[in-house]
Amino acid sequence: MGKAETKIEDTVSAYARSMNFIANKYTTPGKRGAPDRIYIGYEIVFWIEYKTPSGVLSSDQKREIKDIRDHGGTVFVVDDIVKGKRIIDKMKQVAVSIMANNLRNL
Secondary structure: OOHHHHHHHHHHHHHHHHOOOEEEEOOOOOOOOOOOEEEEEOOEEEEEEEOOOOOOOOHHHHHHHHHHHHOOOOEEEEOOHHHHHHHHHHHHHHHHHHHHHHHHOO
C-alpha cells in the first residue's frame, strides 16, 4: 500500500472511530483480496477497500468483494477522504434509523 492510499485509509478510519465505529484492519489468512478494513458500530458491519484515485482493484479483490456482497455484506471502494467520510456519515445515519425503527416495534 502506498503513502497516498495509507493517508486516505488512516484519515477515514480516524473519522470513523470519532463517530464511534470500530475500524479494524481486516485480513483473511491464506486468502488474498480481502478489503482493507472492517467497520462495526450501531448494530451494522461493513467493509472498505481503499485505493488511490488511479488505483485499480485486483482480480482477487473483485472476487472477494463480490463474495461478500453475494452473502449480504456491504463493501465500499474508497479513493478519496471526502467520499470515505460521506460513507461513514451515511452508514451511521442508516444504522441509527434502523435502530430507532426497531425500538418502535418492540
